[in-house]
Amino acid sequence: MRVLIYGAGQLARMMALSAVPMGIEVQAVDVGSETVVDPISKLPAGMSLSQAIEEADVLSVEFEHVPEHLLEQAHVSGKLKPGIEAILTGADRVREKRLLERLGIANCAHRIVTDVEQLEEAVAALGERLILKASRDGYDGYGQWRLAQAADLAGLKTALAELDLNKVPLVVEQMADFSRELSLVGVRDAKGRCQFYPLAENLHYQGQLHVSLAPAPGITEALTTQAQQAFTALATELDYVGVLAVEFFQVDDRLLVNEIAPRVHNSGHWSMQGADTSQFENHIRAICGLPLGCTAALRPSAMINIIGCKEFSQQLLSIPECHLHWYGKSVRKKRKMGHINVSAESYAALGARLEKLSGYLPMEHFPKLVAEAQRLQSL
Amino acid sequence: MRVLIYGAGQLARMMALSAVPMGIEVQAVDVGSETVVDPISKLPAGMSLSQAIEEADVLSVEFEHVPEHLLEQAHVSGKLKPGIEAILTGADRVREKRLLERLGIANCAHRIVTDVEQLEEAVAALGERLILKASRDGYDGYGQWRLAQAADLAGLKTALAELDLNKVPLVVEQMADFSRELSLVGVRDAKGRCQFYPLAENLHYQGQLHVSLAPAPGITEALTTQAQQAFTALATELDYVGVLAVEFFQVDDRLLVNEIAPRVHNSGHWSMQGADTSQFENHIRAICGLPLGCTAALRPSAMINIIGCKEFSQQLLSIPECHLHWYGKSVRKKRKMGHINVSAESYAALGARLEKLSGYLPMEHFPKLVAEAQRLQSL
Known part of the structure; x- marks a missing residue:
């Protein structure tokens, strides 16, 4: 099978890495130059975009901001998953708000x-x-x-x-008076079956995600139910196939949808080590018509984004259950360069590992890490 | 960092897939044509072998039967890990036997x-x-x-x-009157620190590995100690860096070394889902001078080789914690085409999943599977 992803960044790369073992070939479209590349090596695939569309079994996206003429071309092929409406909705806050209102889903x-x-x-x-x-x-x-x-x-x-x-x-x-930001990453197959990763807690700084923690601590069944119901209503309405992320603000015991992302999501990267089947593998499984994999968390995990820097000690890999995911990009201010996944058998042990991790990283680029390490140890 | 692997088969491919997230590029040498290729796509890397050796930080092998003139060329670069003596020993049973005798390690x-x-x-x-x-x-x-x-x-x-x-x-x-075949896959870093995966139990048919189970059931501390001592003596003597596999026959409560493999090993493939850090990632970490990752088993896992066939139902992925690893090769009799990893929280649950798996596979190619599924359920 062959999959063509619009967008040739780290999300396409991680989808490709998870697809290769299943015998599925992934190519990516650099949407700026409209060229087809290998999402791992970034080398040209040696074919035109229309040829790649022709030869692909499925088309998908790594981000919602694909130029509309490319989305239209993908849509008319009949192979685009999720569909164009879902992608356009994720790319347009007005459409998104109208959808939430229409479905009666709580939002700001x-x-x-x-x-x-x-x-x-x-x-x-x-x-x-x-x-x-x-x-x-x-x-x-x-x-x-x-x-x-x-x-x-x-x-x-x-x-x-x-x-x-x-x-x-x-x-x-x-401006919502929320206690924290949560996200639900889930996956829906072509037959409408949904599976959900646990809610993740997300720590932002200056508008960028810095740390995700999954499962989020202190989640009640009622919160999980609200989140999964919102996801299911949105995914059903959009006849969605693939991984979908829904971001929430928690206000007391209520969840307000902040935004939706019709794709694999940064707050689901922990699943590469923290779950049996990562969000990347599950997106590929869903769009290729394969059965979905398990989404339960194996143990508490944290995902730490590496933003705008590339100088750190590789000795961080000496921390048990610590894995580096590097995207191979040149460094730029505020650019996501990679992420680090850390797991442990308890929140306290995870906190201790994050504290150790902070010793290997330039703290000016990781403003949320130390406080989060301390919070986890006090849970 | 850049790694060059001699051999461009599935082992190089799986090493490359585990190296990419760490920002390490892997190229492979097709030792027949002496060309340098991408181990995932198999496309030519567009450089000569001597150029690739020059540009690589580390050289390694995916199998021990590398033609000696190539091994010598790799050796003189000063970048080969593990070293040439370890590889030649793995490739020559007479050398291997002499080493075992010299170190006083029990063998047949x-x-x-x-x-x-x-x-x-x-x-x-x-x-x-x-x-x-x-x-x-x-x-x-x-x-x-x-x-x-x-x-x-x-x-x-x-x-x-x-x-x-x-x-x-x-x-x-x-001919040893053994009760079963076991293997110890371990990894040694450049400073001589060793870490060990648990002993795996291996089921062969007509000279080929069909099923590995890890951790092997019924392993005493004494057996683990014997295996780790043999590994450590061999790895120390060879000043070994990387993953090394030692195969044993179990005769009552004694282990006899059958053979050693100076590389990642088929009986360690379960570690891709069954351990925090796979043998492939740990080999790359070791030869690149990075800290080693955790080798403990997260839960019981089985690895089932797909040999000489490619027709089976992809619905096998509906089994929980079941993952396909396909090598992308054309089918040939007795050729290893891929493998399936299955994990579960207990041996009994694993046995039940293997029984379910047998329903998706052509049983004539999987002669050991049903009996193993039944055995695990009766443990």
Whole structure:
């Protein structure tokens, strides 16, 4: 079997690495140059995009921001999984909000704003603590603005004045007073069967995910049920096939959907060591029509992103059950260079390992690590 | 870092798949054509062998039968791990026997025979139930003969008459009355630290490994100690770096070394799902000077070789904790095409899963599976 992934970054690479043992060949499309490459070596595959589409059994994506003309071309082949609607929904916060509303899934109170003059009404309805997100191309904290108090509104309007809000509307959300961020990564097969990884707890810094912990501590059955019901409603409505991630804010004992990602997700990378079948293998299994693999956590695991740096001691591999996943990219500020997975038999033991890990890493690039190591040891 | 592996088969491929996440690039040498290839795609790497040796940080092997002129060239580069003596010892049963004798490691009573006329003396000393093995190129049951009774000696001498026993002597062994075959896969780093996977039990059929089970059931501490002591003595003497496999016959509560393999080993493939760090990752870690990973078994696991067939139901992946490892080769009689790893929380549960697995496979190619499934359920 042959799979073609749109996007040739680390997610395509990790999907390819998990597909090879199943005898499935993965090629990737560099969506900028529209060339077909090997997602591991990044070498040209020696074929045109249309030839690659023709020869592939399944097409999929590693990210939702695929240019629309490429998505359309993939869609008309009849081989795209998940489908174009799911991908477009993940790429557009307005579509996403409308879907959540239609399905009655709890999310943050919000307004869609197509003109800066509508901001006053939004403040009146939602209060003065707001987060404004561009409907499209909002990725890792880009294209977002915050309002902390009504007095700053005039300045914000000036900052937004140059944007064409009719073309790219803003989703203006009430800043949720949440206790933590959680995500549910799950997988749905073509027959509609869903399997779920446990909820992960996600620690962000300056708009980027830094640490995921799975299973998230202190999860009640009620929280899991809410999350799985939201996932199932979304995946069913979208007739989804593959791995889907749903991000939540936890407010008391309620979950509000923050956003959905129609693909394998950074907060599921722990599954490469922490579960029997990783999210990458399960995405490939699902889109290729193979039975899904087990998603239960084998033991508590943490995923630590390596962001914007490449200098650290390889001796970190001396920590038991510690694995490096390097993406082979050149270093750039705020760029995800790789991640580290650490597992242990208990949260306390995991915390101790993370504390040890912090000794091998430049702490200025890992602002969430030490506090998380200490928190886990005190659980 | 860059690693060059001699041999471009499944072992090089699985080493490469485990090296990529650590940011280590693996290339392979097709030792027949002496070309350098990508061990995953098998595409030419676009460089000469001498250039690849020059650019590599470490050289290693996926099998011991590398032509000697290539081994010598690798050796003089100063980058070969494990060293040439270890590889030549694994490739030559006479060298191997001499090493075992020198170190006082228990093995089968034997004679080295360089002339068929010495066979009478061997029968007189060892008895009439013998196994004769060519010192070199004995691989997967080729180059082996058996004597069941003294009366057959004349016929055997005729069969051997055409061989040049001075060039390739025979190791003539007393057929051991063993209860089972076990193997110890371990890894030694450049500083001499060893870590061991648990002993695996191996089921052969017509000279080929069909099923490995790890940890082997019913292993006493005394057996583990014997195996680890033999491994450590061999690895220390050879100043070994990397994964080494030692195969044993169990006779009552004693272990006799059958043979050693200076490389990752088929009886260690279960570690891809059954241990935190697979033998492939640990070999790469060791030869690249990285800390070794954990070798403990997470849960009971079985490895089932797929030999000489490629037709089976992919629905076998519906069995929990069941993973396919396909090598991407064309089918040939007795050729190892791939393997299946199955894990479970107990031997009994593992046996039940193997029984289910047998329903998805053509049983004529899996002669050991059903009986093993039943045995595990009765443990």
